[in-house]
Amino acid sequence: MNKTATGLSVAFALCPFSKGTRVVCYLFFLLFSGFQFALAQTVIIRGKILDARRNKPVEFANVLLTGTTTGTQSDLNGAYAITLDSATVAKGSVTLKASYVGYSPDTRTVAVSSQQKVITLTFRLQPQQTNLSEVTVKGKKDRYRNKDNPAVALIQKVIDHKSRNRRESFSYYQYNKYEKVEFDLSNVSEKFRNRRSLRKFDFVFNYLDTSAVTGKVNLPIYLRESIANVFYSRNPERKREALEAEKSSGIGSYVDNNGIKVYLETLYQDINVYDNNIMLLAQQFMGPTSPLSPQFYKFVIVDTTTIGPTRCVNLGFSPRNPTDLLFQGTMAVALDSSYAIRKVIMGFPRDININFVTDLRIAQEFDQVGNDGLMLTKDELAIEFNLLKRENGMGLFGQRTVSYRNYVLNHPIRPELLAGLSKEGKELNLDRDDTYWTTARHQELTNKEKGIYAMTDSVRKVPLFQKFMNTALFLLEGYKPIGPFEIGPVNTFYSFNPIEGFRARVGGRTTVGFSDRMAFETYGAYGFRDKRFKYFASATFSLTNHNTYTYPIKHIQVSYQNEIKIPGQELQFVQEDNFLLSFKRGPNNRMTYNKVVNLDYLNESKRGLAFNVNLKRIDQAPAGVLRFDQYVADMGDQTVPLAHLTTTEVTLGLRYAPHEQFYQGKNYRVPIVNKYPIFQVRFTAGVKDLLGGQYAFQRLMAYANKRFYLAPIGYTDVTLEGGETFGRVPYPLLTIHRANQTYAYQLESYNMMNFMEFISDHYATAFVDHYFNGFIFNKIPLLKKLKLREVVTFKGLWGGIREQNRPESSNPDQSGLLRFPTDEQGAPLSFALGARPYIEASFGIANIFKILRVDLVKRLSYLDNPNVPKGFGVRFRMKFDF
Known part of the structure; x- marks a missing residue:
């Protein structure tokens, strides 16, 4: 797997929720990219597989260390890498064979020694002059056809039998799951490592490494581990993942670490190759086993292989149109009555219409569990991010590895183990000590991985880093911290409109450093044309054991606002006095001055249900050229001016958003869109004579x-x-x-x-x-x-x-x-x-x-x-x- 990417893609790949968060992540990652690297402990043979005639990469070609079962496939850039263990190196030489359907195989022997760390070996495959192009993925001269194509007949068998081969075909299953997600800043150049501005971070020298996959220098920057027990029942269908422990590195309160975790889960979702449509990178891709796949994919029989006692066919597939949201790769299909997939390696075509992703690889293997059936035993997803999709640029490489053990199939599961949220854990038990992790991990962390936790903790303590992050957040997110208080947002400091003219505003709010349970916010503004002050103040009291911004929220909030407003406008993710919204077409000289007293109670649950009770008194007065002309009895069409109108409103709200997840920014909580619906019902009653309310009415939405x-x-x-x-x-x-x-x-x-x-x-x-x-x-x-x-x-x-x-x-x-x-x-x-x-x-x-x-x-x-x-x-x- 080639692990190149540009540094700018670090921020955009991990933090696409707001411009500020994306750029801050980018700057943070670049901050650690300027140092030398530790020597690899193994010998790596890497290089490219090229079409000798066209000098273009051959994707998903097989590279095998002859005489062994060690092998790999080339990625979308034709790049491959094989790591040799000490016993193999001791032989003094190795022979590698590169092959792909439609090409003559190429076998090369190369000398190796323990003094070498990385060996570069490039294969140039000669196209075969055969009729294989008629049915191969690579064929271009002859028209590809589904009719009488044995590869299409085989994938149809896979589709017909997949309901029996899915793990959901079991009445029950359960297993223990260990998941590890790691991100590395990859391909860091020597020039960048020697920048003077990065010298205060020399301590990260001990955490740099050489990739065992590509042989390139990388810097680990993020690691998250989790251990869970998974339970499934088919009738009634219910799946639950009970988290036992969770651990991650982070950069403290500068970004929403939980939001980053949630977003990574949307990028690196569980992948089931039998699904008709596969969610990945917050997009949906048609899978190669969809009933519609023969109309959108090309299929070809590559070769045959043996997995355990089962003889299999390697079935190649690629999109008919390489820019569509489809996969490319190979799957090993059992040549028995099951037609089960035993192994799949797939990724993206080079020209796919996906941004910022240079390469992607999914590798899964299915093995027999006792005498009960096949279950997933190897599950890896690696993605290479690059802003400009440049092969040799500096960027980000992320890999998700999942290990499964203790499978129990077709044994009834106690109902209490299936009760609760589909994915949850007891919060007090998720933070485990090192002794627990040492015994519970399915495989031990490498020294490089162990160092990630120590490195990020050390970085947060560097004064230069703290100063840098605070300045970046002020410029990009809009808030400047001053002790337990922060000033902002900066994009509202200046704006204009026809009624206020030039509008100046300044404000701020407390941070969690002030209190975990209380938050205060205020601002003051002045319009130089209407010569009026506007202001706002609020106090929020959390009724949970976490702060007022962390989901699920349960709080009481009281506020008072004296402000100008465009009637009918309720902006969700921006301030109405945002500078960029000052530019408008057409007349905008009819507004209202509003004085609003607000008391709000909000109660959210992790099940996606939120309940809201609100008491609000609103006093409206016309502004600009707007007039409140009131008809009076016995005066016909004659009106008299009304200075203001006052209402007192009581609102009951109910919102249901199953499986909803958020990224919490500095200004707004941004939902991460998924396939589940959102429902909301709100009932408002205007109460006459309560707190001066002039009207009785009801409103349902x-x-x-x-x-x-x-x-x-x-x-x-x-x-x-x-x-x-x-x-x-x-x-x-x-x-x-x-x-x-x-x-x-x-x-x-x-x-x-x-x-x-x-x-x-x-x-x-x-x-x-x-x-x-x-x-x-x-x-x-x-x-x-x-x-x-x-x-x-x-x-x-x-x-x-x-x-x-x-x-x-x-x-x-x-x-x-x-x-x-x-x-x-x-x-x-x-x-x-x-x-x-x-x-x-x-x-x-x-x-x-x-x-x-x-x-x-x-x-x-x-x-x-x-x-x-x-x-x-x-x-x-x-x-x-x-």
Whole structure:
């Protein structure tokens, strides 16, 4: 396995949740990359396998140490490496044989000695002039066909029998699982190691190593171990992983170490080669045993082999289109009545439309457990990350190794062992001492691996490192720590809008260094045009034994805010006074000054269920050119200005998000998207005369979101939302639909709607976004090399306002209602939806320069409303994604 990658990919691969976290991770990893390395303890033969005619790499070619069972396969760059033990080295010479179907084998003998550490040996295979190209993965001159192809007939047998060969075919199984995830900064150059700025970290010299896989210098930077007992029952189907112990290195409170662990679990998930679709790198790939695989893969019989007493066929497979999200590799299929997979080695094609991954290899072996059947006994996943996908660049190499022991098959399992969360552990027991780990590990750590824990602990104590991380967090995450307090976020210090003009703000909050159970936050702002101060203060009290930011949260929060707000806008992951949101299209001179007293109780559980009770008093006053013009009884269409309106609201909320996981950033808790749905229900009651509340009403809202994976044509995100307001209330208390007048594409807002354009007391909305992941562009020769990806979206809004809430002359009783906003000439700017829905759609091109998405958005209805954007709108969105 080639372990090259660029240093910048360290941050982007591990921390794609926020720009700040990604870059901080990158800088951290680079900080440790500047030193010399320890000498390898073994002799490594490494090199490349090339096509002699085209001088291009031969991927997944076999390299065998003749006379032994030791061998390997070349990776996507044609690179291979074999480690020789001392007994083999003592022979003085070894013979290696390289082979691949469609090529003449090449056998080479090379002298070895204990004085050598790394030997470079390159094979150049000559293509065979045979008819094999007709059915081989490599064949290009002759058309590949499924018909009369014995390889396709064999994979069909595997597909037909896979329900019997899956481990889920057992009535029960249980085993002990040891998992180890390690990341190394790889291919560190001599020039970089000698940088003067890194001299204060000379102590990491003792932890550098030479890779046993590639022979290249690497620096271990992260290690996580876990031990668990796994239990499975087929009827009823239930699987539970009970964690016994967990241990990881980390860099302290600078990043969310638990969030990093969770994200790594999404990158390095359990892989079942029998699954139709395989989740990996937060993407879904069609597996080679899917019933649809013969339509998307090429299959070829490579050779035959023997595993134990069973004769097997090595079946090669690769995508028909190498840019699609499919695998390439070989599997050993048993030539008995089971047609079981005994061994599989697979990875990505070189041209696959995946970012930042230079190489990937999955290696699994299945062995007989007693007389009961086959179970997984070898499970390895290695990924090489590189920002520019450069073969010889500096980067990150991560490897997940899982060991299984103590298999028990088809023996009933006590119900209490299957009860509880699908993956959980007793928190007090997860932190085990060294004695436990020494006996519980399935294999002993190497000296290099043992040193990772000591190295990261030592690094955190270096004053230069602490100063560097604090400065980086201020610049990139937005907060500057000062003792137990931190100032920020920096992106809100300056902003502007037509009402406030230039807006200055400063604020901050306490850290866990102040208290684990209490958190305080505050800010003050001033608008130089409206000459008004705005401010906020909150106190949060954790009702658990961890801090107020750690999931699951259980807290009580009280706050007071005096602020300006765009009616209908509730931004989820950014501040409304974020500097970048200051740039807007169209008029933005209608806002409200809000004074909000808030008391909130939140109770989350690890099962994904959250319960919320909220008491809120809101006082709204018009700002800018917005007016609250109230109709008065017996005055017809005449109105009187209303200075403000006040409501007291009690809200009960219920949210269910099974298997939800997060990365906790400095500003927001960012969910890691998975295949499970999210449901939310919220009921709000306005209580008249309580704390000065002027209106009695009820509001009900329901929300559902789910990602549907549709490999190989991408995935679809669907969001459905509906709500209704009961009672007679003025329009600021109805639903003012989320519009977006910025040039950034917002997922669950209407990007061609104006602020306050549509108001409803009952509504239903649908957001549908389909990401093709390059499925179409991959077929177009001029586009597939750019690795662009297609996105299509649809947004629809249905709704209306009942007669009792319509402030129109047709309403016989308008008294108490507020006139809808108008422009300077008295023409209406806000409307109720009619019989037809509001619709907009867009086509986007994503993955431009690997980070940029550009959408052409078209509004399809209500085109005669004032100030409606004409034609297509261009919107932008930045996102790092694999």
